[in-house]
Amino acid sequence: MTTPLTIKICGIKTFDILDAAIAAGADMVGFMHFQRSPRHVDLEEIGSLISQARGRIESCVVLVNPDNSCVAEIAALGPDWIQLHGPETIHRVETIRAEAGVNIIKALPIATAEDLELVAGFAEVADRILLDAKPPKGAERPGGLGQPFDWRLLEALDPEVQFMLSGGLTPDNVGEAVAAVRPYGLDVSSGVETAPGVKNAALIETFIRKARAAA
Numbered sequence: 001m002t003t004p005l006t007i008k009i010c011g012i013k014t015f016d017i018l019d020a021a022i023a024a025g026a027d028m029v030g031f032m033h034f035q036r037s038p039r040h041v042d043l044e045e046i047g048s049l050i051s052q053a054r055g056r057i058e059s060c061v062v063l064v065n066p067d068n069s070c071v072a073e074i075a076a077l078g079p080d081w082i083q084l085h086g087p088e089t090i091h092r093v094e095t096i097r098a099e100a101g102v103n104i105i106k107a108l109p110i111a112t113a114e115d116l117e118l119v120a121g122f123a124e125v126a127d128r129i130l131l132d133a134k135p136p137k138g139a140e141r142p143g144g145l146g147q148p149f150d151w152r153l154l155e156a157l158d159p160e161v162q163f164m165l166s167g168g169l170t171p172d173n174v175g176e177a178v179a180a181v182r183p184y185g186l187d188v189s190s191g192v193e194t195a196p197g198v199k200n201a202a203l204i205e206t207f208i209r210k211a212r213a214a215a
């Protein structure tokens, strides 16, 4: 029996889109808390979105190299997951996980085969690994750039590692991605938007339908 694909729709800012992601069959929703993101939502809004999601779908707050007070403020809102999408070290991931008492997704930027060498160490301390495209030097943010990476690199990955795939996934390429990579899960943000930060319910529905059809 194959494991069902876990699909996360990330960068949600409104109740309408949260409801649309649930109706379309998503497994997780992500809320960005990073000022330089066009998907940034403040603490109060994140609290409301988490409350709206609770009991209906798993929620995840995406942070970039957060300090201890930020982690504590987010953990107090009760998300199911915190996603660390910055240059956090293995030790820092371990510390945040222990202090927040929340499941951790650690995102790792991938551009070359050497980048995959980091996966095993982080897989020991994080609850889930997410592999994303490495941003170009000087990028204004470390993710949410709609940029894919060479999925063939993942052929060298230990098959025991359960990972989520992200980076430039869209309704047009998600079927090919699932067939080629066979990931545990998928994470998408830009690919289901009509403009940076503007999610679209129809694109979310098409993305999930095509991903599930290929799984």
Ligand SMILES: O=C(O)c1ccccc1N[C@@H]1O[C@H](COP(=O)(O)O)[C@@H](O)[C@H]1O
Pocket (backbone or CB within 6 Å): 010, 011, 030, 032, 034, 037, 038, 039, 062, 064, 085, 107, 130, 132, 141, 142, 143, 144, 145, 146, 147, 166, 167, 168, 169, 187, 188, 189, 190, 191
């Ligand atoms: O979405 C953002 O603005 C963002 C900012 C900072 C860190 C991560 C961010 N998003 C994450 O990036 C990946 C890939 O996104 P995309 O589908 O290529 O747009 C995804 O995990 C988002 O959660």
